[in-house]
Amino acid sequence: MSVVPSDMPSLSPTPVQSVSAPVTPKQKSEASKFYVSRPPRPMLARDADSMYWMSRYIERSEHIARILLVNSSLLTDVGDLAPALQMRQWQSVMTIMHQQDLPAEDPSPLEQRVPYFMAFSPENPNSLFNVLTRARENARAIRENISSEMWENLNTLYWSIHADDAQHRFVDSPDDFYRMIMNGSMLFQGLTDQTLAHDQAWNFTQVAKYLERIDVTCRLLETKFSILRAAEVFLETPLRNIHWMAVLRSCCSIESYRRNNIGDMDPLRLASFLLLEKSFPRSVRYSVRLAHEAVSAIRSEVNPRTIDPAERVLGRLDAQLEYAEMAEILEGGMTAYLQKIQADVAEAAIALQKAYFLH
Amino acid sequence: MFQNYEADGLYDEMFESPGCPRAHYAPAAGKLAAMGREAFRRRVRMADVSFRNQGITFTVYSDQRGVEKIFPFDLIPRIVPADEWELLERGLTQRIQALNLFCQDIYHGQRILRERIIPADLIYGAKMFRREMFHVDVPKNIYIHICGTDLIRGQDGKYYVLEDNGRTPSGVSYVLENRAVMKRVFPSIFSEYRVRAIEDYPFNLLQVLRYVAPVHSDDPNIAILTPGIYNSAYFEHSFLARQMGVELVEGRDLVVENGFVYMRTTSGLRRLDVIYRRVDDDFLDPLCFRPDSMLGVPGLMNAYRLGNVALVNAVGTGVGDDKAIYPFVPDMIKFYLGQEAILPNVPTYICARESDLKYTLENLDKLVVKSTNESGGYGMLMGHQATRSERDDFAAKIKADPRNFIAQPVVQLSQCPSLCDDHFEGRRVDLRPYILYGEKVIVMPGGLTRVALRKGSLVVNSSQGGGSKDTWVLESEEE
Numbered sequence: 001m002s003v004v005p006s007d008m009p010s011l012s013p014t015p016v017q018s019v020s021a022p023v024t025p026k027q028k029s030e031a032s033k034f035y036v037s038r039p040p041r042p043m044l045a046r047d048a049d050s051m052y053w054m055s056r057y058i059e060r061s062e063h064i065a066r067i068l069l070v071n072s073s074l075l076t077d078v079g080d081l082a083p084a085l086q087m088r089q090w091q092s093v094m095t096i097m098h099q100q101d102l103p104a105e106d107p108s109p110l111e112q113r114v115p116y117f118m119a120f121s122p123e124n125p126n127s128l129f130n131v132l133t134r135a136r137e138n139a140r141a142i143r144e145n146i147s148s149e150m151w152e153n154l155n156t157l158y159w160s161i162h163a164d165d166a167q168h169r170f171v172d173s174p175d176d177f178y179r180m181i182m183n184g185s186m187l188f189q190g191l192t193d194q195t196l197a198h199d200q201a202w203n204f205t206q207v208a209k210y211l212e213r214i215d216v217t218c219r220l221l222e223t224k225f226s227i228l229r230a231a232e233v234f235l236e237t238p239l240r241n242i243h244w245m246a247v248l249r250s251c252c253s254i255e256s257y258r259r260n261n262i263g264d265m266d267p268l269r270l271a272s273f274l275l276l277e278k279s280f281p282r283s284v285r286y287s288v289r290l291a292h293e294a295v296s297a298i299r300s301e302v303n304p305r306t307i308d309p310a311e312r313v314l315g316r317l318d319a320q321l322e323y324a325e326m327a328e329i330l331e332g333g334m335t336a337y338l339q340k341i342q343a344d345v346a347e348a349a350i351a352l353q354k355a356y357f358l359h
Numbered sequence: 360m361f362q363n364y365e366a367d368g369l370y371d372e373m374f375e376s377p378g379c380p381r382a383h384y385a386p387a388a389g390k391l392a393a394m395g396r397e398a399f400r401r402r403v404r405m406a407d408v409s410f411r412n413q414g415i416t417f418t419v420y421s422d423q424r425g426v427e428k429i430f431p432f433d434l435i436p437r438i439v440p441a442d443e444w445e446l447l448e449r450g451l452t453q454r455i456q457a458l459n460l461f462c463q464d465i466y467h468g469q470r471i472l473r474e475r476i477i478p479a480d481l482i483y484g485a486k487m488f489r490r491e492m493f494h495v496d497v498p499k500n501i502y503i504h505i506c507g508t509d510l511i512r513g514q515d516g517k518y519y520v521l522e523d524n525g526r527t528p529s530g531v532s533y534v535l536e537n538r539a540v541m542k543r544v545f546p547s548i549f550s551e552y553r554v555r556a557i558e559d560y561p562f563n564l565l566q567v568l569r570y571v572a573p574v575h576s577d578d579p580n581i582a583i584l585t586p587g588i589y590n591s592a593y594f595e596h597s598f599l600a601r602q603m604g605v606e607l608v609e610g611r612d613l614v615v616e617n618g619f620v621y622m623r624t625t626s627g628l629r630r631l632d633v634i635y636r637r638v639d640d641d642f643l644d645p646l647c648f649r650p651d652s653m654l655g656v657p658g659l660m661n662a663y664r665l666g667n668v669a670l671v672n673a674v675g676t677g678v679g680d681d682k683a684i685y686p687f688v689p690d691m692i693k694f695y696l697g698q699e700a701i702l703p704n705v706p707t708y709i710c711a712r713e714s715d716l717k718y719t720l721e722n723l724d725k726l727v728v729k730s731t732n733e734s735g736g737y738g739m740l741m742g743h744q745a746t747r748s749e750r751d752d753f754a755a756k757i758k759a760d761p762r763n764f765i766a767q768p769v770v771q772l773s774q775c776p777s778l779c780d781d782h783f784e785g786r787r788v789d790l791r792p793y794i795l796y797g798e799k800v801i802v803m804p805g806g807l808t809r810v811a812l813r814k815g816s817l818v819v820n821s822s823q824g825g826g827s828k829d830t831w832v833l834e835s836e837e838e
Contacts, residue, residue, distance in 0.1 A: 197431040
């Protein structure tokens, strides 16, 4: 490209009145290329949608794998459990994942049926198989918006459940299989944080991740809390503790809880930890705060002078959790409280969709 | 590994005679021959895993739901010496210039028809002729910005042009990914050569897209228009968007208002200036072409005709790569440029001509017959391999619509060694270089070498069991 130097003497007579050298438009436009703070690049509504769902499904896959892992090791620990309790235990896994019943025709024992159904079944919309497929499909639609590290990681994860030998490896060691999914999912989140610019796109992954986390954690607490409170009288203390530890493990928080509450497996304390702990990334309160921050960041980039409905819902919830007290929560009932949070999350998700995805 | 390797009377890219490699292949042949089977196999696996984990796949529609497949990659490079390439480069440049002048002429003064160089009925009978483009001025008068020209090599070792792809040629992403994989798995052979770099292709493509931006702006908004993630070439669309840093859009992301094209973003509508569209003419705008198209944007053609958006390639370039018009390209070169064609065509019989039709029908067993508007190896008959009844069926089709067919003598494509089980065998190859036409013409030094992985097969298309090789164009010795 040939650029004529602007200071070249022109052949035509120079107008007398030009005393100070004016900045020519050419110079200005050349310089503007190097502005450090360019206005943020607009994001396709469809890309935002895919970014959001990719992240939600990745988060979901981790919860599913972890809950399955914890449950199968819990049942190993407890040993021969009454069939009724074992049934209830597996049923609770299904409840947490919004899955009411198993396909009836399968005659194999429950402890094989549920893990298979949750891991591989093509009929179960929330099986790891389907969840990871959808995560990858969303990622494929925004391949040019994410880093190659993220894509390769997700792709490897996808093939680890789609490859011909996946089911064999699952049968060999379900534990290893679940751990592989959990690690793959967490690696993806780490890569998202470290290889994606922390702009609008990243904020969509964050809000999706935390909304999913709040949702699953609330359902987990709701399900286990009611089962275990009802069983409290029948269970001996060591057994009870094992159960509550399983709940903490399902939320990836056993170590953190122990450091804060030495030697104490009190159900209320535990619920309070998972709900209201300020600094633990798996607690509901922490997740709400970060979801709220992500939504405000998106909104202030797109619409600097307003508050959008999703932000309002999450902001209120954030404040509520900040000032909440366990006694108060129990007054209205734990179940109701958890359900209200889930309803708020659903409302925020719909508001996001209306504001940003459906243009 | 090269034991029992046979040339079968074909032109072999690697060997001059059995056991005697051509000079430019000697270093590679030496390294390959010294490499054990297991070492080579290990590299094949490395390449496969790398392709799979990166999601470098294409979709084959053999049944209802498409199956995602790895494009089979053959690890032995195709090497083109500098002097051969110099000839190809000149020939391809000449060709894209003539084809562009032809499109411009066809949609404006039609000098070439008035002077009876090409029969007018062939043009008007072409499915891809777009009346809608008549007297439309396209930005910088460029129609075919990106051309993928298929070259083959006959038994005589000479290069011939088999066809031009001037609509939406695909495959360039595989060229770039093949190179990346080769560098990873064969660094030792790579370092024996001075191979010309191809990695600047996306940058050059971006320069072309910026060059044709209709509104003078330092920073035009550019997007690639894809039919969506289920399209067989989706990987490439996404790859190019990523490499150039431009937006990847689908029809439903765009909307036309007041003659301008906009993208739907999270913060409202944003104007789009240049669209590298990977959607066929037919599906671009339901108001103008196929009304049932869900892939296009209503009103897009209107914005295009107003000059408010640039489309790359232009609409209507299918008239230039129609297989019945292909035989006239040497005439075009003479007519518009006053030059002789540097790269020869394959002799072609146009069934629309009475005498050619007669010859074709009488010699079906010696000819390859192709439908003029199909690609990807669909709608063709390999006369010498077909059965009697297949030939009869095809003859009936030709008689029903002669304009739709051309015939060519069977060209015995050159072969190049490929890995078959645990040894090397010759497999037929072609070559598709990519030519960019913007401020100047740039021929990418390399291209997609496609290989027919079935023994004896002449069909190299990926949809028909073809694979690909990395293509190395060598630096000239002088510097």
